[in-house]
Amino acid sequence: MNKKQSPLLYVGLGVVLIVVVGLLIFLANQPKNDETSTQQTTQTSTQSSEPTGIDGKKTSQTSLDKLKLPQLNDTVGKDEAEVEIQTSAGNIKIKLFPKLAPLAVENFLTLAKEDYYKNNEFFRVIKNFMIQTGDPSNQGTGSKSVVNDNQPFATEISNQLYNIRGALSLANTGQANSSSSQFFIVQNAEDMSSQLSNFLRPSKIEDAYKKGGYPSLDGSYTVFGQVISGMDVVDKIASAEVETNSSGESSSPVKPEKITGIKVIKDWKF
Template identity: 70%
Template sequence: METKTNKNIILTIGGVILVVVIGLLIYFANQPAKNDTSTKTSTTESSKTSSSSVAGQGTGIDGSQTTQEKLDKSNLPQLTSTVSTDEAEVQLQTSLGNIDIKLFPKLAPHAVQNFLALAKEGYYKNNEFFRVINDFMIQTGDPSNKGTGSKVVSAVNGGKSFDTEISNELYNIRGAVALANTGAASSSSSQFFIVQNSQDMTSQLNNYLRPTKIADAYKKGGYPSLDGSYTVFGQVVSGMDIVDKIASAKVTTNSSGEASSPVDPVKIIAVKIVKDWKF
């Protein structure tokens, strides 16, 4: 698997399309190729690398200046399967098996509040994992199963899509659960993905400072190039075997030319709230 370039998780913005050709162009623009090498990404990474060049000092994924010592003292809730008192827990019941996920309401409040509210109203029922890329991620959270739909409840940001919530305590390690977005500001909503890659990705650790334990975790998989761009709001604590099975499904090429549309999509039957959180 190529690891020298970044991949993006893209949430396609749906709407009323009057001209088919224009609609297709918009779709293609929001669904980059598997190996995205845009000038913007390269320039950004170059500047971040130089900002971290002073030994022990640099930029955290939240954009703040920090030190290695400070990061190494951070709470890293993804590294334990225990659900603590300040975390919530859900079970994704899929047509292939169950995936248990703990959520981080204090670190990603908008994301968790919206997810739990939508789960309670049955929004995710029958949602397919409509985009699956083995050794990368699986994506769902759109009832249309096309990647064009999304929802935010009124209690969260007035029902409008919201900004990414980035924390130096949460990363896109294997099993991370994060919100998709369009790449634009304030475009997070209901679509989410689970990072599935199990290959050593330490070669991507070339921009931000990260806790030493997180750098070690990336030896077991994940996707570091996503750090700082997507809201991580949960972590799989049981059921990664199910995630791997979903990711390894036979796929066909979608309308944007990406081989990510499953031939026999796995569905979310229900989202069971094991441990709720009051906002």
Template identity: 55%
Template sequence: MKKGRSEMIVAGMVTIVVLAAIGVAFLSSHASKQPTTQSNHTLSKKELNKRSLPQLSNTVHKNEAVVEIKTTAGTMKVKLFKKYAPLAVKNFVKHAQQGYYNNTTFHRVINDFMVQGGDPTGTGSGGSSIWKDKNSKIDSGSGFKNEISASLYNIRGALSMANAGADTNGSQFFINQNHEDASAQIKKSDYPDKIVKAYAKGGNPSLDGNYTVFGQVIDGMDVVDKIADAEVKDNADGSEKSLPVDPVKVLSTVVTTK
């Protein structure tokens, strides 16, 4: 990330939390920490290099799904990883099938970082998961748990769950858009060699370990870049310039393979 990115993220998160209690904001203060991966810190470099890395292939396997996201800026196809993030994938797919994301916007956009959507209120503080509290049989409001895998990373094009802290995943998601070399930000011994090379093409390694990666854009990154390049203005309290002047809207989300 560029210098000052973490500080800007923290400021934006504080604002959203103040505005929306436990709302489903995007990035918490975790982003200001040194890059770490909770899933792989105990694995050796040899073990890491043996891990399956499904993001690096556009081939869709039997245990994966594809969702076509049609927007006012164009269409993108995203491969989803049910094997590694079953809760997040089921949540996203069911929302997609029910039209939950239709007419929602990419309400938070930071060029050379990420684009965020999935909030039916368009404010950054709304949205809920499909998962219900077993006792009350209604949405618990607290969100579902993070699913962190040593096979998935926040490389360019990665689809991840937005949260307001650990295990608060609802409906909001973000797509990592940064296209600048981010490999210098990581401790290379903590990452598979192929992921180190992938980060040289962009992404946000400081988010690894704190946000559930559950998909990868396999077609339409030009659309993601177009969304990220939109004109933005200050958000509600002026803490962050990330509110699109003319937000890109999701027209439909269609599960084409599962």
């Protein structure tokens, strides 16, 4: 080998070395095998589809099925209150859940004792849905809060309470902190088990929806009570003849029933 050939030989060896090192670095940064890649994808998919309850928290069917569900019995417990809504169509007894919806129950009981609801009409009535009241103007434009510094308050969502038939819930505007005095009673008696959303619910609540209710309301409205007697009165009010209101909804009773008084049978101290 002569001296003129030596530089070319070194250059060639240098190029080969650079290529080999580059190839080793490239291979070192690749997934070890397809199984590893699939495993990572599966884990990501599982995490993103983990089930939640109506409160938005991750949960399981087993844990939900262990919850106490106070709406499913007519007994008024030690941690519950009771009222009788007296109406021109008859009386409706309701138990309230101050531990699970404290703002809603405190506001309702305080206003009831002040006769705020007296002569309020059931101004919005939709058969196979609900009956609504709680506005002295009887137009759906008025409301009152005596909690939260006299301001409308947040929706209180509990995974123990649902909009099954007979549920007492607060109306709101769809905006945050818009609950106050207006309330409705869920009246629908049709089987709604096929319309359950992607929320997980206790199995006994799913069964309850076979007897009526409105599951699409779950997670958006505060449930704070349950009718324990007088659903026949609720059905009577819901069956009233209605006419179209200014919004184009057929829900304004021609001869509206009204609240004549609310009797607090079992009070609650906050």
